Amino acid sequence: MELIMPGLGVIFWMTLSFAVVLFILRKFAWKPILNTIKERENTISRSLKKAEKIEKETAELNETKERIITETNQEKLNIIEQAKIDREEIIKEAKQNALEQSKKIIEEAKRAGENERKKIEAQIKKEIAFLSIDMAEKIMVTELSDKQKHKKIVMDNLENIHKN
Secondary structure, three states: OOOOOOOHHHHHHHHHHHHHHHHHHHHHHHHHHHHHHHHHHHHHHHHHHHHHHHHHHHHHHHHHHHHHHHHHHHHHHHHHHHHHHHHHHHHHHHHHHHHHHHHHHHHHHHHHHHHHHHHHHHHHHHHHHHHHHHHHHHHHHOOOOOHHHHHHHHHHHHHHHHHO
8 A cells, every 4th residue: 555655755755856856857958958959940940941942942943944945935936937937938039030030041032033033034035035036047048028938937936936
């Protein structure tokens, strides 16, 4: 029963030893323990602040990344659009150059044809002149007294000219 109802002396010595242990702990261990707890609390607080700062920076970086991606996509679309415009302009210029060159070629062909035609006309005029001289010579050679014969020679020579 002593364990259930301790004596007054035991209570006194237990209280005294508890007070001594409490005093020793307070004097030597309490401050280091509290300092360690405060340091740990400060470390946790700093870590939380750093984590919040890092989270904020990460959010900013994500926003910056999204903005850069959007700008890059827009720039890519602008480059593609400019390339299409440049392609259309190059095609238009090529068509214009081809049209101009074809006009020049046609004009040169017309000039060449005109020159050829003039050469042929000059040749024909020479031949007509030779034929005229030939006809005049034949007429002169034949008898000039017979008009019927004279007309027949002229008509024959004209028919020969038409055939050639």
